[in-house]
Amino acid sequence: MKVLCLLGPTATGKSEKALDVAERFGGEIINADSMQVYRYLAIGTQVPPEEYQKRVPHHLYQYLNPDEQPDAMRWAQEASKIAREVYQKGKVPILVGGTFFWLRALLEGLDEIPSVPKEVRMALQKEMKEKGLDALFRRLCEVDEETVQRLHPTDTQRILRALEVYEATGTPISSYQKGNKKPVLEANFLKICLILDRQNLYERINERAKEMVSSGIVEEVQRCLDMGYSRDIRPLRSSSYVPVLRYLDKTISLDEMCHEIAKAHRHYAKRQITWLRKEKNLIFVQAYDKGQLFSEVERFLSSG
Incomplete structure (x- = not known):
């Protein structure tokens, strides 16, 4: 094919x-x-x-x-x-x-990433409205440096996605991206x-x-x-x-x-x-x- x-x-x-x-x-x-x-x-x-x-x-x-x-x-x-x-x-x-x-x-x-509860996503979206995307990006820098190196600071969707996975699982999204x-x-x-x-x-x-x-x-x-x-x-x-x-x-x-x-x-x-x-x-x-x-x-x- x-x-x-x-x-x-x-x-x-x-x-x-x-x-x-x-x-x-x-x-x-x-x-x-x-x-x-x-x-x-x-x-x-x-x-x-x-x-x-x-x-x-x-x-x-x-x-x-x-x-x-x-x-x-x-x-x-x-x-x-x-x-x-x-x-x-x-x-x-x-x-x-x-x-x-x-x-x-x-x-x-x-790689298979666990599902994220809707409440986690909504809380992060609320935080972004109140504090701005910069605040979320700085927080991501503290918990998942490897992912941050691949992201643009204005990439809203991927910043939120990386943070919601970390918030829901306690594991950086980059760790899930190393499997087979x-x-x-x-x-x-x-x-x-x-x-x-x-x-x-x-x-x-x-x-x-x-x-x-x-x-x-x-x-x-x-x-x-x-x-x-x-x-x-x-x-x-x-x-x-x-x-x-x-x-x-x-x-x-x-x-x-x-x-x-x-x-x-x-x-x-x-x-x-x-x-x-x-x-x-x-x-x-x-x-x-x-x-x-x-x-x-x-x-x-x-x-x-």
Whole structure:
């Protein structure tokens, strides 16, 4: 069984290139982006447009409500099931996204971590509201230095996750991540990473921020709030949406909001690039070079 993984920093055109590959080689696309799983938030999370989804089957997009919590292992199990079904139809499973932790869960597996009581999670979320994320990060530094070295100080979700595991079990999450892991999906993977030089990447990120604004990201957030969802839900704490909330609060202008979205996405791209540099067995392809992309995929699919 052969599976294609299309990776790359934000704004490198992964959705578009995945569509090209799927149409050329007879594939179906499986989402591997933890933000594109949410309903009602397509603009800020850059869900592939409906036009793309009509041309080629797309799986695991927008299946959670905005206040639901995505889970890497649950996603990996579902993605594995869909990939097998796609393969059995004689088509190519194409995993696309920028949540590399999820892809690692699928390709390498995750160690089993005990479940955390809801009360522990709620208490930490309350503490974060009252004292701020910095206070939680400092506390994590005291109990799990190994995990802290892998985290960004603003990575809210992973800081909360690491602390809740420690609070619930008395054991650092890093200790659970040293056991024997098994891949969720046994397959032959081709991992292609789309790349751009920094100037072009940042220009595309800046343009994307403007497109989000013109496409109605402000209205998207307001609709979500009008539906009764809290502004503290995970997706609205992401880089696309925090500036929008500040704009709705009238603390920044529309231009400042657009600038902050672009700036946050540039920082996010930097973190993604750092991760990708450490990843093994990646084939790097220029994002604008469709010919090279097709050649790599064709070589992979035609090999024994």
